[in-house]
Amino acid sequence: MAEAEAVPHVEAGEVGSYRVRKARLGDVGEMCRIINHYAERQLMLPKTHLQIYENLRDYSVVTDEGPAGAVLACGALHIYWEDLAEVRAVAVDPALGGRGAGTALVEKLMREAREIGIGKAFVFTYVPDFFSRFGFVEVEHSAMPLKVYNECFHCPKFNKCDEIAMVVHL
Numbered sequence: 001m002a003e004a005e006a007v008p009h010v011e012a013g014e015v016g017s018y019r020v021r022k023a024r025l026g027d028v029g030e031m032c033r034i035i036n037h038y039a040e041r042q043l044m045l046p047k048t049h050l051q052i053y054e055n056l057r058d059y060s061v062v063t064d065e066g067p068a069g070a071v072l073a074c075g076a077l078h079i080y081w082e083d084l085a086e087v088r089a090v091a092v093d094p095a096l097g098g099r100g101a102g103t104a105l106v107e108k109l110m111r112e113a114r115e116i117g118i119g120k121a122f123v124f125t126y127v128p129d130f131f132s133r134f135g136f137v138e139v140e141h142s143a144m145p146l147k148v149y150n151e152c153f154h155c156p157k158f159n160k161c162d163e164i165a166m167v168v169h170l
């Protein structure tokens with residue numbers, strides 16, 4: 001199993017670190033809980049356990065350093081085409097917002113995308129200012145490749161999407 005990457009992190013004057021790694025089967029319950037906390041508030045699309053199991057290899061998690069490695073955040077990189085991937089389902093435990101876990105997660109997904117050879121990543125989001133920190137820029141929905149809309153057909157917001165489309169070239 002690949003070693004988790006340690007991400008230096010400073011909080012309240014104490015230096016600690018998060019662990020960032022690919023998701024495992026045992027993480028799915030916590031990932032579902034975190035994602036659906038925001039989904040209930042209409043901030044993200046809901047995910048079932050089945051949806052996460054089926055796409056588990058897309059997901060990475062941020063964990064704490066404790067022996068159990070509690071899941072603090074999760075997010076996914078989903079490949080669409082030879083040079084295109086989506087960053088999706090990025091969510092930080094609501095009790096732990098603003099402490100760098102979201103940044104650690106997105107940086108990990110961006111590293112993964114570069115390693116795989118992805119040329120362009122996109123995100124649909126309500127938090128454009130957060131994603132602009134990583135180089136994402138806003139684009140018109142109509143500028144997104146048609147392939148992307150395969151997934152949108154299954155979305156409850158199809159035809160009334162109010163999320164902001166953003167793209168980054170890697």
Ligand SMILES: CC(C)(COP(=O)(O)OP(=O)(O)OC[C@H]1O[C@@H](n2cnc3c(N)ncnc32)[C@H](O)[C@@H]1OP(=O)(O)O)[C@@H](O)C(=O)NCCC(=O)NCCS
Nearest residue numbers: 038090091092097098099100101102103124125127129130
């Ligand atoms: C958006 C989210 C992932 C950010 O995670 P986080 O761990 O709180 O973010 P970080 O601590 O890494 O923040 C890094 C920086 O981004 C900023 N930031 C965090 N959330 C932000 C937001 N919603 N809008 C704008 N800036 C934001 C922080 O202020 C911080 O800036 P600073 O370093 O200048 O203080 C998290 O709030 C979340 O899970 N939100 C709900 C789900 C969601 O909308 N996910 C995106 C789906 S596409």
